Amino acid sequence: MAFSLFGKRDKADQPEPQEPVEQKRGFFDRMKQAVTRTRESLSESIGSVIALTREVDESTFTGLEPVLLRADLGAPTTAIVLENLRQRALRTGIQGGGELKQLLKAELKQILDGVQRPIQHPDGPPEVIMMVGVNGTGKTTTTGKLAAMFTAEGRSVLLCAADTFRAAAIEQLEVWANRSGVPLIKTKQGGDPSAALYDACTAAKARNTDILIADTAGRLHTKSDLMKELDKMRRTAEKLVPGAPHQTLLVMDATTGQNGLQQARLFTEAARVTGIVLTKLDGTAKGGIVLAIATELKLPVVYAGVGEKIDDIIPFDSAAFIDSFID
Numbered sequence: 001m002a003f004s005l006f007g008k009r010d011k012a013d014q015p016e017p018q019e020p021v022e023q024k025r026g027f028f029d030r031m032k033q034a035v036t037r038t039r040e041s042l043s044e045s046i047g048s049v050i051a052l053t054r055e056v057d058e059s060t061f062t063g064l065e066p067v068l069l070r071a072d073l074g075a076p077t078t079a080i081v082l083e084n085l086r087q088r089a090l091r092t093g094i095q096g097g098g099e100l101k102q103l104l105k106a107e108l109k110q111i112l113d114g115v116q117r118p119i120q121h122p123d124g125p126p127e128v129i130m131m132v133g134v135n136g137t138g139k140t141t142t143t144g145k146l147a148a149m150f151t152a153e154g155r156s157v158l159l160c161a162a163d164t165f166r167a168a169a170i171e172q173l174e175v176w177a178n179r180s181g182v183p184l185i186k187t188k189q190g191g192d193p194s195a196a197l198y199d200a201c202t203a204a205k206a207r208n209t210d211i212l213i214a215d216t217a218g219r220l221h222t223k224s225d226l227m228k229e230l231d232k233m234r235r236t237a238e239k240l241v242p243g244a245p246h247q248t249l250l251v252m253d254a255t256t257g258q259n260g261l262q263q264a265r266l267f268t269e270a271a272r273v274t275g276i277v278l279t280k281l282d283g284t285a286k287g288g289i290v291l292a293i294a295t296e297l298k299l300p301v302v303y304a305g306v307g308e309k310i311d312d313i314i315p316f317d318s319a320a321f322i323d324s325f326i327d
């Protein structure tokens with residue numbers, strides 16, 4: 001197995017390419033842009049708590065609680081953050097609000113870092129990635145964006161239209177495939193998604209394709225026949241490619257907040273999810289859901305969707321997120 005961060009794949013005989021400084025800067029700026037709404041609302045409310053803070057005491061934490069809840073950290077995560085902050089504040093004997101803000105940032109970053117883990121890539125191609133999730137979260141769009149991103153990084157990509165349920169999904173993916181110039185394996189609407197995946201795995205092996213991404217139909221964890229279908233897809237991939245699917249990415253819509261989290265919790269248990277893609281981060285003031293995902297799902301956010309265009313996806317970086325989240 002080759003290990004690396006941020007979805008970068010290192011070929012055994014090549015030194016791992018460093019992420020260019022400008023590219024990192026670009027990701028940082030785009031993250032900052034994407035969480036503008038969350039930051040603005042948070043900064044204002046944290047600002048007013050801090051303005052009242054001559055000395056950090058219990059009233060400071062009481063003041064912070066609704067602020068974190070409004071940013072959608074959720075009750076359990078907010079309670080953990082405040083308790084840890086209280087302990088840290090006691091230990092370090094901090095005084096003013098400025099120091100408190102730095103401690104809060106450190107606390108939040110630690111939560112995110114705690115669930116980050118290197119992506120385990122297979123020793124040889126193809127790497128199989130399955131996109132799963134409830135309806136309308138952005139699976140097809142994200143599949144298209146990832147295809148473009150990997151292609152731009154010099155990897156060969158094959159797409160599999162395994163969403164044979166939604167009428168327009170195959171055509172939609174075809175449009176994305178054409179945009180980034182990658183081949184697509186599809187079957188007709190209503191066809192067996194596992195059969196499409198079987199063909200795609202066979203083709204990816206024969207063509208020595210680096211990455212195969214399968215877009216699957218939106219489903220609820222409560223639909224047991226559809227969850228079984230996902231399981232069948234997994235088994236089909238595994239039969240043809242050792243260790244496949246190497247990544248199962250749950251696509252979550254950031255704008256659905258705590259409701260989405262509840263669905264995701266049950267989904268991750270059933271579908272062996274390895275990481276989260278958080279879409280529509282650009283459209284919400286509730287970016288704190290990232291922290292709730294870390295504490296409650298114990299899964300890393302691997303990519304963030306920050307718009308509807310083909311390049312509106314960024315590898316998730318906890319430092320960039322926290323710096324963008326709290327000014």
Ligand SMILES: Nc1nc2c(ncn2[C@@H]2O[C@H](COP(=O)(O)OP(=O)(O)OP(=O)(O)O)[C@@H](O)[C@H]2O)c(=O)[nH]1
Pocket residue numbers: 134135136137138139140141142163166169216217218219278279280281282283304305306307308312
């Ligand atoms: N603003 C914004 N919109 C997004 C993002 N990702 C996806 N969308 C939009 O979300 C809508 C749904 O996206 P799809 O990719 O069709 O969702 P899906 O999960 O494949 O849908 P089903 O197959 O029905 O489950 C589309 O209008 C996308 O343009 C994002 O990161 N930001």
